Amino acid sequence: MSEFKLIKVKEGILSENDKKASDLRQKLKSENKYLINLMASPGAGKTSSILKIAQNLNKDIRLAVIEADIDSSVDAEKMAENNIPTVQLSTGGFCHLDAEMVIQGLEEVVKENPDLIIIENVGNLVCPAEFDTGAHSNIMILSVPEGDDKPLKYPLIFSVCELLIVNKTDMIELTDFNLEELEKRAKKVNPKIEIIPVSAKTGKGFEKVASWIEQKIQKIRG
Amino acid sequence: MHELPLTNKILETAIDFAEKNNAVQIQEINLLIGELSDIEEHWLNHYFKYISKDTIAADANLKITRVNIKWLCLNCFFEFRGDKKSDKPPKCPKCQETKNLELINGREFIIESIGII
Ligand SMILES: Nc1nc2c(ncn2[C@@H]2O[C@H](COP(=O)(O)OP(=O)(O)OP(=O)(O)O)[C@@H](O)[C@H]2O)c(=O)[nH]1
Ligand SMILES: [Mg+2]
């Protein structure tokens, strides 16, 4: 009879993904390509926001999009209508994208030689936050109808994002959403987070989002 | 939720280490999970039971230790614990910095060790 032994493992469950993601980040940087991972709940306005960002970006910046709709190509079709090169990833019911899936998606869109690639991640505030996609920046959209208490309920996603876009501010009067309260709560888990209120309906605030992104692109080019 | 793919990864890694150590059975798997992670212990155990059937890890006990939030002040390099329940933003107790803080603990997801026979 053999006896009980405790073996040290010390292995990150996500270490394989983390490694792939960090290699991807390096590779894209050396090619002067900036990758953004956009995360939000279903219906928060990811697709609408990408379209507004595209309208506000400096025209020299070539944009491509990776769409991760669970089971439809509605969003990819909207991008195509706006002449934005897009690849539709079929996530097969997966709740998030990982670095490997992004690498596959990139194979398609790099043919267009984009300067900026935005991933529309699966609509979900929990799972995407755990998986590094290889993006240079994580951006999150929170929409007004979802409420200003979300940083308390989903702290992880707020902790991994550099920029928080607050969308649907055109509706703010109809709700008890409090921007200051939101800021306080978000900064509790991420003191460095930047916040830009917008409306993808009226377009308000997207010039700020576009210039935030342009500055990041400048920076990576050194 | 993503507990299922993560559970697969736990099982795979545990069996890999167990086999390298000539184990006949895995009795426990000790996990370190950050306080900020939304991983549900209940689902983790549930999926684990399901996928570990017919493996040497069947009936293994998943033991989860939560790792507290810890900040590093980039201004004075002091490390201090965060409080998930407090509604105040973190502040370096040494130099009062509130912005230049980096989260160094609280997001981990690690297999610390396995108990085998
Ligand atoms: N009032 C208002 N409605 C908006 C705004 N932005 C988006 N919407 C509406 O919200 C709905 C969802 O917008 P989408 O851009 O499709 O959101 P999404 O996050 O891409 O949704 P999924 O991909 O399905 O998860 C649509 O009916 C939009 O017209 C906004 O700023 N104000
Ligand atoms: Mg969409």
Ligand SMILES: [Zn+2]
């Ligand atoms: Zn300090």
